[in-house]
Amino acid sequence: MSHQAVAQSGEKYRDSISLVDKGGDRNWVYPKKPKGPLYTGRTWFSISLMVLLFAGPFIKLNGHPLLLLNVLERKFIILGIPFWPQDMPLFALLMLTFVMFIIVFTVVFGRVWCGWACPQTIFMEMLFRKIEYFIEGDFKAQKKLDDQSWNTEKIIKKTAKHIVFFALSVLIANTFLSYLIGIDEVKMLVLDGPMAHLGKFTALIIFSAVFYAVFAKFREIICIVVCPYGRLQGLMLDRNSIVVAYDFLRGEPRGFRKKGVEQSLGDCVDCKRCVQVCPTGIDIRNGTQLECINCTACIDECNDVMTHINQPKGLIRYASQEEIASGKVKRITPRSAAYTVILLVLMGVLSYLLFTRKDVDATVLRTPGMLHQTQNDGKISNMYNFEVVNKTFTTQHIDLKITSPAGAELKMVDREGHTFELGEDGLVKGSFFIILPQSAIKTNNTEAKVDVYSNGKLMNTITTNFVAPVKF
Numbered sequence: 166m167s168h169q170a171v172a173q174s175g176e177k178y179r180d181s182i183s184l185v186d187k188g189g190d191r192n193w194v195y196p197k198k199p200k201g202p203l204y205t206g207r208t209w210f211s212i213s214l215m216v217l218l219f220a221g222p223f224i225k226l227n228g229h230p231l232l233l234l235n236v237l238e239r240k241f242i243i244l245g246i247p248f249w250p251q252d253m254p255l256f257a258l259l260m261l262t263f264v265m266f267i268i269v270f271t272v273v274f275g276r277v278w279c280g281w282a283c284p285q286t287i288f289m290e291m292l293f294r295k296i297e298y299f300i301e302g303d304f305k306a307q308k309k310l311d312d313q314s315w316n317t318e319k320i321i322k323k324t325a326k327h328i329v330f331f332a333l334s335v336l337i338a339n340t341f342l343s344y345l346i347g348i349d350e351v352k353m354l355v356l357d358g359p360m361a362h363l364g365k366f367t368a369l370i371i372f373s374a375v376f377y378a379v380f381a382k383f384r385e386i387i388c389i390v391v392c393p394y395g396r397l398q399g400l401m402l403d404r405n406s407i408v409v410a411y412d413f414l415r416g417e418p419r420g421f422r423k424k425g426v427e428q429s430l431g432d433c434v435d436c437k438r439c440v441q442v443c444p445t446g447i448d449i450r451n452g453t454q455l456e457c458i459n460c461t462a463c464i465d466e467c468n469d470v471m472t473h474i475n476q477p478k479g480l481i482r483y484a485s486q487e488e489i490a491s492g493k494v495k496r497i498t499p500r501s502a503a504y505t506v507i508l509l510v511l512m513g514v515l516s517y518l519l520f521t522r523k524d525v526d527a528t529v530l531r532t533p534g535m536l537h538q539t540q541n542d543g544k545i546s547n548m549y550n551f552e553v554v555n556k557t558f559t560t561q562h563i564d565l566k567i568t569s570p571a572g573a574e575l576k577m578v579d580r581e582g583h584t585f586e587l588g589e590d591g592l593v594k595g596s597f598f599i600i601l602p603q604s605a606i607k608t609n610n611t612e613a614k615v616d617v618y619s620n621g622k623l624m625n626t627i628t629t630n631f632v633a634p635v636k637f
């Protein structure tokens with residue numbers, strides 16, 4: 166229905182987002198303190214995720230972090246496995262697979278991630294909001310406190326809240342920094358004092374200030390305006406996606422029930438408790454909306470109302486639009502099936518690449534600008550630059566052997582023999598000559614093969630070109 170048609174039909178039509186009031190100012194949301202089985206479940210789930218997040222930097226596998234995303238040094242460790250800049254294609258595929266997984270999950274299960282596992286929701290609803298309820302009281306008390314003029318009570322409560330908020334923001338910033346630069350670096354930063362690492366300390370303060378601003382001020386603005394995942398919901402969700410939905414067939418026409426009066430009303434008693442409890446300030450009875458983070462607070466609240474008026478629970482529940490409208494449940498659609506196939510293909514390719522990933526990576530390139538050389542004994546040589554990377558945390562004994570063409574020799578420029586040691590996560594660069602007898606040169610561009618062994622195991626066979634004119 167067009168905007169005009171809706172207006173003419175007399176239906177309420179919302180053409181602005183919930184966080185802005187009619188005058189264009191911020192509509193500060195004072196959500197009622199949620200309670201109920203889903204909220205309790207979310208609380209315990211959030212506690213376990215927070216324990217994992219805060220403990221994560223301290224957990225080490227063989228002396229190395231479980232997760233490190235050091236973007237500055239381009240060093241990544243996932244589940245104890247190191248990834249290097251040379252692994253970028255693999256890393257990009259990993260990210261692509263992850264994004265595809267999120268798309269498939271969202272198409273089928275809607276915004277379950279936002280409500281149950283997103284760090285923004287977890288910190289906001291399960292940490293900062295709970296502290297706010299503890300210090301300032303429930304929604305009505307909070308509004309009263311904000312509306313009243315500054316007195317001792319307001320100064321004490323506001324100061325206490327913001328001190329705790331900032332302290333928590335510093336803790337969260339330190340934790341995220343630990344995943345970026347490692348817990349040992351962060352410990353050093355704390356123990357050595359700010360002046361010893363001014364750059365990192367400044368970054369930490371900026372991180373903390375951003376977290377503080379997000380949880381003290383911006384709140385649901387992050388979900389509605391900033392988060393790209395939230396903004397893409399319109400593209401990913403369809404009529405068969407599971408969302409937090411109001412059963413309008415059962416609920417309408419809504420209205421207050423008068424005792425002893427015969428009324429033809431739906432189950433919604435229009436108590437607006439689902440609206441009061443919503444952290445993004447929307448009325449879910451208007452249908453699926455951009456602001457809904459699927460936090461389930463309205464489900465708990467409405468179930469409580471239904472219990473009190475002796476009606477079945479589930480007037481607001483997890484359901485698809487199609488399920489509410491037609492009663493038909495359709496979990497697998499052509500769209501979700503097609504996405505799943507793409508995801509499975511990506512997972513297959515990723516698994517293959519991960520299982521065949523070598524401990525050592527090597528590149529050999531002819532030294533640019535160098536022509537062939539004639540040795541004293543009449544043999545012909547070409548010079549090459551090589552680079553060998555150890556992708557493991559153990560020392561590797563590297564051996565370079567030339568296997569083709571027959572009679573070829575490999576001679577290092579700056580070391581004896583053709584073996585060397587490569588320390589943990591180390592990189593060795595160098596140069597060598599490939600020397601061929603005249604008899605082995607049959608074309609101007611002879612193919613040469615170099616085997617790279619690590620700890621006695623063949624890792625790579627590198628094919629390169631040996632350039633020299635054929636002598637007639």
Ligand code: SF4
Binds near residue numbers: 416419435440470
């Ligand atoms: S809580 Fe339930 S009954 Fe009350 S207004 Fe919301 S949908 Fe209607």
Ligand code: SF4
Binds near residue numbers: 449
């Ligand atoms: S509408 Fe319900 S599920 Fe959606 S954000 Fe509001 S309270 Fe949470």
